[in-house]
Amino acid sequence: MLQEMISKTVVMEAGEQLKNVLPSNEENIQLMKKALILYRQDCVYRVKPLTNYSTTAYVQDVVPVKVHINLSDVIKSDCSCPAIQPCRHVLAVYLYLYAQYDRLGTFTENWKKHNQHLPLNQLQFKVNDESETLENWIRFFETEFERWEERTPEKQQNIQYLYFGYYTSIKKRSPSEPQLNKIYQIHAALATWFSIDQLFKNGRIHPEQDFLGVNPYIEQLMDTIHSSIDQLITYALSFSLDPFLEKTPAVIRKLLFINDPFHYERLKIFQIMWSALLARPKWLKKELEILTEMEPSPTIQFGRYHLEFLLKNDDDILEKMDDFSPTMLPHTFQWLDMMTMKKDWKRLKKWYDSLQSLTTRFCKLNRPYQDIREVLSEFLLMLGDYSRQTKDDPLYEKYCQCCLPYTFTEYSGFLYGKNRFVEWMELHSLIGFSIAEIGQKALKDIAVSAPEALIPSYHREISALIEQRNRTAYKQAVKYLKKLRTLYKKVKKQHIWKQYMKQLTTRHKRLRAFQEELRKGKLIDES
Structure with a gap:
């Protein structure tokens, strides 16, 4: 039935998509290994074709997960696990489908060789030590994005293909020197953020419709920047980083000009970059002068305020x-x-x-x-x-x-x-809490420490119950009246209790059911 509904051509074309989405770097090799383990251990089950291009399946991992795989656009596949897609479960299901038509080794070998077949000037860019400059990095980021746009069909120019294709590609070009590596990781994440903005401008992704889909990737980029900064500031920054740091303000300034839904996140990164890495008076004053000369906008104004704060x-x-x-x-x-x-x-x-x-x-x-x-x-x-x-x-x-x-x-x-219980009860009444909604422990504590704080609330509750004009409410009102009598006794104001009961029974003498419940509760005598 599976082979009758889903053709070999569809499965093979999905494999070509995966080669672009998941370049064969170390991170993705580990991901593929996990997927292979799941497949080989027969963890994929209940595979059910839905259409000629999609199927559902379950994968038994630590907990069972449900997968929906879209073979026409594998990036749109989803899984009930929280990982960014495509995850190991989606890959395991794809491997199951591929194995119905061909040897799995053919797919994995071709996948590993895929990047090696790309032109050297497209993938094998490697900055030399003497050319490790921020200008070269930025030039590389921009060139790689242009190439990614050229080789990626328009319908696949979305956040998932950008993240797993473009971002993964530029990340693995990072320098080996630890501190320089972290600076590079920050700028690679920023370059990807600017590329996401370009997708918004080009209409490839929609600010409202795709917001929830883009948000996890923005959070990933923010996490990369935060963790890189944390590792950089653990130890004293090397003076050799100054040429990179000194030119970084011009890059993060661009965060103030982007018009996307992630306003708060952009300004947060602007803040932490200046606070943690660039807060030297000379650089702060220079940047403040630049922003002051610009046409004011809410984000530029915020940038000025942040620099003023650091100064x-x-x-x-x-x-x-x-x-x-x-x-x-x-x-x-x-x-x-x-x-x-x-x-x-x-x-x-x-x-x-x-x-x-x-x-x-x-x-x-x-x-x-x-x-x-x-x-x-x-x-x-x-x-x-x-x-x-x-x-x-x-x-x-x-x-x-x-x-x-x-x-x-x-x-x-x-x-x-x-222990300001009178005001505490007034606050609950103001918000609309009834006595029944207040925890029994709190009521007991207040009854012991400040019984007078409960009296007004019980009065309000009893009046509201009587106004409901039904037997159930009358019974509850009687229960509260008994508690109210106890409270008046504690504060030694039994005379007020007697006066209150006299007025209450007189005011509601026509409510026979209520009078009857009062007698049953022995709050008034038979006469």
Whole structure:
């Protein structure tokens, strides 16, 4: 049935696609070995053709995964595992299909030889030691991208083919010297990011429709840049890197001009590159002059602010805070984090005193609740570190109050930790929590420490239950009335309890079912 639905030609053409998507470098050789092991151990099962170009299958790995393989465009195959596609499971299923028509050794041998058949000027570029310059690297990146565009059909000029074809190819040209290698890896990732932007401009990928598909690859590029920087700053940077670092600002400046959906990620990389590798006063001042002379835009303005921050010109930034777009708030987090790591509490005080307006305006943005909540949660995490170190609880509470309801969790924890139970209960009532939704442990703790804090909430809950006008609600109201009676007894205000019960029974004397439940609960006598 498999061979009746899917022709040998289709399977062989898919193999040609894989040769371009997965160049035979060390990383992909290991990937192919894992796929071969899965196939040879009979881990591929329940192979079911769907059309003449697609099939589903299951692969038994550490856990079973489901694979859908698209032979007309193998990059569009998917797998239930979290790995970037094509993964070892997709390859294992393809090997299963290939084996139905030909010897597997034929495919693997041709795959390994594929790159060797490309023109030397296309694949065998190798910079000589004396030509290890940033200019040569950039020239190589641009030339390789042009060649990738020439040899890749338009329908295959997508993020997957770019990542596994172009990016994989330029990555393996990196120098052997460790520190220079890391600088190269950073620039290779940036070059790939700029190439993704070119795909956006050429209409090969769509900013909205393809956003979720592109996002994992952007995250991979960011991880490469972050890890390379971390390894570089572990030890003192060699002076031999200065010619590369000195010319790097012109490259990362391009991040400010890209018009893609990954606005936050681009500015994040701009920040960390300047903060970790380029924060020399001479370079900072020179770049600030360049950006100041440019036509202002939100991203260029942000670039200026970041350089001003690194030069510690805080007053110049803070006096413009009211002019900031509220979307700027997440971009201030790296600044706050840097000051926190340096324990520069005095400087942080000035910043937190100035950020309230921006934070309040951020809360009013027309965005999904969870998006705003995530940003404010990160902000309060940093603010919490500051307030604990400086004992500035009023500042923390002020932010919790002005950002409600998004800061309910943090403010609730703050009040509970301070044993301010009356305000804690008021906060829950304000958000709309009922007594039933509050944990029993919390109710017991409050009943012991501050019983008066529970009384108003029980009153509200009882009134709401009676208004429902049904027997079930009346029974629950009676349960709460008994707890309320206990609370009044604890605070030694039984006279208020008696007065309340007299008013309650008089007001609802026509509710026979309620009166009956009161008698059953022995809250009123038979008369």
